[in-house]
Amino acid sequence: MSIEKIIVLEDDAIVRNNLETFLRRQRFDVAAAPTLAAARDYLNRDNFDLIFMDMRLPDGEGIELLKYLQTRPQRPLAVVMTGFGSVESAVECMKNGAFDYIIKPFSHDQIEFTLRKAQEFNQLLKVNTFLSQESDVGEQDLLGRSPAMENLRSLIRKVARTQATVLIQGESGTGKELVARAFYRESPRASAPFIKVNCAAVPENLIESEFFGHEKGAFTGALYKREGRFELAHGGTILLDEISEISPAVQAKLLRVLQERELERVGGSRTIKVDVRVIATTNRDLEQSVLKKEFRQDLFFRLNVVPVSVPPLREHREDIPLLASEFMRRLGRKHGVHVKGFTDSSLRTLNEHSWPGNVRELQNVVERAVIMCGDNGMLEPEHLGLAINLAAADNGFALNEPPPTAGDAGGPPQFPTLAELEKQHIFVALDRCKGNRTHAAKILDVSIRTLRNKLHEYNGTGAKSEEDKVDAED
Numbered sequence: 001m002s003i004e005k006i007i008v009l010e011d012d013a014i015v016r017n018n019l020e021t022f023l024r025r026q027r028f029d030v031a032a033a034p035t036l037a038a039a040r041d042y043l044n045r046d047n048f049d050l051i052f053m054d055m056r057l058p059d060g061e062g063i064e065l066l067k068y069l070q071t072r073p074q075r076p077l078a079v080v081m082t083g084f085g086s087v088e089s090a091v092e093c094m095k096n097g098a099f100d101y102i103i104k105p106f107s108h109d110q111i112e113f114t115l116r117k118a119q120e121f122n123q124l125l126k127v128n129t130f131l132s133q134e135s136d137v138g139e140q141d142l143l144g145r146s147p148a149m150e151n152l153r154s155l156i157r158k159v160a161r162t163q164a165t166v167l168i169q170g171e172s173g174t175g176k177e178l179v180a181r182a183f184y185r186e187s188p189r190a191s192a193p194f195i196k197v198n199c200a201a202v203p204e205n206l207i208e209s210e211f212f213g214h215e216k217g218a219f220t221g222a223l224y225k226r227e228g229r230f231e232l233a234h235g236g237t238i239l240l241d242e243i244s245e246i247s248p249a250v251q252a253k254l255l256r257v258l259q260e261r262e263l264e265r266v267g268g269s270r271t272i273k274v275d276v277r278v279i280a281t282t283n284r285d286l287e288q289s290v291l292k293k294e295f296r297q298d299l300f301f302r303l304n305v306v307p308v309s310v311p312p313l314r315e316h317r318e319d320i321p322l323l324a325s326e327f328m329r330r331l332g333r334k335h336g337v338h339v340k341g342f343t344d345s346s347l348r349t350l351n352e353h354s355w356p357g358n359v360r361e362l363q364n365v366v367e368r369a370v371i372m373c374g375d376n377g378m379l380e381p382e383h384l385g386l387a388i389n390l391a392a393a394d395n396g397f398a399l400n401e402p403p404p405t406a407g408d409a410g411g412p413p414q415f416p417t418l419a420e421l422e423k424q425h426i427f428v429a430l431d432r433c434k435g436n437r438t439h440a441a442k443i444l445d446v447s448i449r450t451l452r453n454k455l456h457e458y459n460g461t462g463a464k465s466e467e468d469k470v471d472a473e474d
Contacts, residue, residue, distance in 0.1 A: 218267025
């Protein structure tokens with residue numbers, strides 16, 4: 001509930017007591033004030049969500065309080081009550097921040113209607129503030145025409161129209177959040193809020209406050225009451241991204257929300273009902289996490305009502321040309337680069353890569369290629385920066401093939417380690433950049449310091465000759 005604490009500012013005792021009694025019956029916390037001074041005193045001591053205010057008061061005009069509210073970082077919605085209504089006074093009140101304007105005498109039905117509008121407006125305001133701080137931008141299409149992606153889309157269409165909780169599992173970079181957004185867009189809640197919580201990005205000591213909100217003074221720094229993500233998502237959908245990262249203590253409280261659809265803020269005792277559809281994602285095997293006692297079994301069962309598996313890119317390679325072309329179009333527009341397309345050899349290079357980072361890695365590779373593209377507008381293999389595959393080809397194997405078996409003499413298989421592959425990858429990049437470490441670091445997507453540390457490491461392990469090859473300063 002976004003409206004909880006209300007001030008009734010009214011000098012007429014009958015009107016004030018009547019409205020206060022009605023609001024208390026609706027389970028609101030109400031503070032009654034007969035003067036501007038009393039209202040200001042309440043506002044200085046606590047946070048309020050709404051104020052019903054008369055315009056003519058013993059110690060001044062209500063318009064003075066409206067102007068004062070505009071200077072506060074946390075201000076309640078103001079509903080003006082007056083027995084001397086006019087178009088001019090209504091316009092002046094609205095100009096000074098009033099949310100609504102009602103004429104005395106008013107009925108309880110009018111107050112209920114005003115409260116309903118205030119509830120909806122307050123939630124919308126806070127959701128918009130939250131969404132404006134989110135960094136997720138860009139097109140959110142679920143791309144791909146392969147049988148695997150068509151099956152996934154069919155499952156989304158079937159399940160989205162229900163209220164079932166969904167658990168989306170898949171490797172990093174496969175597009176789990178895009179799948180979650182597709183469930184949201186296809187659902188009856190598509191016009192309601194879609195609120196995301198990245199469980200892995202929120203510090204453990206703050207995750208409970210992010211989920212459930214907190215009351216003023218609940219902990220050091222809690223200067224104001226704050227609604228949690230579940231309250232913001234009321235009536236809509238909440239995405240719990242990387243759900244496997246939350247602590248056992250928070251898992252227990254989350255289980256209650258899923259079971260009872262109610263919560264309590266940190267530092268609060270009020271039970272708040274929420275109506276949300278829950279979608280969770282993870283790149284871990286939660287069944288294994290349950291066996292290892294890292295994740296609650298009862299919570300897993302609550303989340304796993306409809307399990308959805310997002311296939312890795314290597315299992316729908318036929319979508320690579322479509323994905324690469326779409327990324328090229330979007331990223332060319334983003335960077336202001338005119339790109340015509342991929343050469344046949346660059347498409348072969350894309351198709352032969354193992355894509356351990358999945359679609360996210362493909363997007364990053366295409367972005368690098370667009371930036372490095374030559375004047376002819378065609379993307380060549382060298383623009384892709386997939387040096388690991390080239391280094392692997394030099395050693396006679398491809399990364400998407402099974403490891404070679406032992407030789408005839410029964411010796412160990414001639415298969416490079418990850419450390420050796422990384423080393424080869426770095427030196428291929430340096431060779432491409434003619435020894436310029438800054439450019440090499442850029443196409444490798446690492447910092448120049450990381451690259452220099454690696455080169456010093458190789459030098460210390462006997463790679464002097466290779467270090468000498470790239471000794472050119474930037």
